[in-house]
Amino acid sequence: MTPTPQTLTAERILEATEEVLRRHGPAKATVVDVARALGVSHGSVYRHFRTKAALREAVTKRWLDRTSDSLSGIVAEDRDPEARLRAWFSALFAAKRRKAGDDPELFATYMVLTEENGEAVGEHIAELISQLRRIVRAGVDAGTFTADDPSATARALFHASRRFHDPRYAVEWEQPGTEADFDAVVDLLLRGLRA
Amino acid sequence: MTPTPQTLTAERILEATEEVLRRHGPAKATVVDVARALGVSHGSVYRHFRTKAALREAVTKRWLDRTSDSLSGIVAEDRDPEARLRAWFSALFAAKRRKAGDDPELFATYMVLTEENGEAVGEHIAELISQLRRIVRAGVDAGTFTADDPSATARALFHASRRFHDPRYAVEWEQPGTEADFDAVVDLLLRGLRA
DNA sequence: CAGCTGACAGATTTCAATATCTGTCATCTG
DNA sequence: CAGATGACAGATATTGAAATCTGTCAGCTG
Structure with a gap:
């Protein structure tokens, strides 16, 4: 909903991931969801975390x-x-x-x-x-x-x-x-x- | 394997069920398997146990x-x-x-x-x-x-x-x-x- | 040129058609 | 006629094809 425009940091990714997990549950929470929540491509998430x-x-x-x-x-x-x-x-x-x-x-x-x-x-x-x-x-x-x-x-x-x-x-x-x-x-x- | 020919009793059904569970595991053990192990129809098992x-x-x-x-x-x-x-x-x-x-x-x-x-x-x-x-x-x-x-x-x-x-x-x-x-x-x- | 993008291959998940199972019961048999 | 049978309806599980996801990377952008 809020495509926050700050620089992408591990911290912000973790926050977004918690939110996605809260919303979708552990089975349906995808890296793509996290990226979307942050307004970036999922490739950028992989720059900060090697794997899901x-x-x-x-x-x-x-x-x-x-x-x-x-x-x-x-x-x-x-x-x-x-x-x-x-x-x-x-x-x-x-x-x-x-x-x-x-x-x-x-x-x-x-x-x-x-x-x-x-x-x-x-x-x-x-x-x-x-x-x-x-x-x-x-x-x-x-x-x-x-x-x-x-x-x-x-x-x-x-x-x-x-x-x-x-x-x-x-x-x-x-x-x-x-x-x-x-x-x-x-x-x-x-x-x-x-x- | 051994189609035991005695009369069907709750006890014998339980024994056969344990054997079927041991062989097939809990997910694949069916009432039909139990009946087959005993050499009877599955309807007979339901005479002794109301449900699976x-x-x-x-x-x-x-x-x-x-x-x-x-x-x-x-x-x-x-x-x-x-x-x-x-x-x-x-x-x-x-x-x-x-x-x-x-x-x-x-x-x-x-x-x-x-x-x-x-x-x-x-x-x-x-x-x-x-x-x-x-x-x-x-x-x-x-x-x-x-x-x-x-x-x-x-x-x-x-x-x-x-x-x-x-x-x-x-x-x-x-x-x-x-x-x-x-x-x-x-x-x-x-x-x-x-x- | 540091950081981001998005197309891609292979892995995983979803979904719908198909097969199997559960539980019932009218019928059969010793 | 007590006890067993097996056909059946509805519920559940399996399967395989299609959709989605993960992780990579060559190239784009500010």
Whole structure:
């Protein structure tokens, strides 16, 4: 609709791609659509992204990074580690649940993207586990947590909570009892962590 | 191949259906195939199962029940609850991992079946949680576990371990480090459970 | 001449015609 | 007459031809 006349940049292409994905869904979103939305030929898009897959991967990375960035604030807070860990889990669950609930179609689109970009997802998971590790270490240093191997513990915390942030469980997040199940898991994990 | 000449029973139909699913996969397994394998007309199959969906659901139930039945033995054992709980988790993970690793195609077939039979899966999960609840109660009674609400705790244990028995994670079970991750999660959960 | 274009070949998707399957039921058979 | 059959209508899946898309690149343009 708006044939924006600025210079063509990777950033602008990514924005347009997100818009096209939102409008057409992951199956029908083509590079030609993206080019049309930008008022350029599709050849120009290939100047910035080698393949369609690379373009989609970049969009996926951006989306995943938005979540990890918003969580990194909690990691850096100056509160006691137990409260920080609870806040981190709650924020992660709330963010995912909001995304899934607010715009289910867009969420389904991103589920397709994450399935086809295993590597980007792997990096995202590594970042989340690294955030957990920092909180666990803080707890160990403060003497409130016990963990021989903070790295292994961080991984355990991540895996034990997947039911509440892995998008594959999204349909179950709105079922009654989910909130209680989340609290029970977090309580159990924190009990296991306490010194 | 073997046009068995006994009388037609639901049991024999289920066996033939499993065989047809194993041979043709979930997408191409038809009721006509099942009837042919039994040497009867497909109309006869519909005398025992109202629809193809009902037939597939029965096959799914059977498959899921085989797992829960094998675990119920551990629940009934006369050991201390912590050892029983560890054994139960290990047995569940080992059973699922063996199924996925030994015959990936058949496992994929059953993944399709479980996806289309949410209700049967729900009942299976309820049974597994009920087994966990029995172990938790035994631990609380023996004074080795703490749990205000054994039911909620059983649910928490189930959800926190999904990474290691939910078939959707099957591809990740063979990756290095999985064993260590499993141990770390079980250790953390048991620490959280101890009185 | 840096950046964009659009024609092109090969890959992928769409679509409509065709074939197969599901579920029913009047009829047959031991 | 209990249980099995197979022809049938409507639903679903398969197939192959046509349309569209991806990725390249020689040439255009400012």
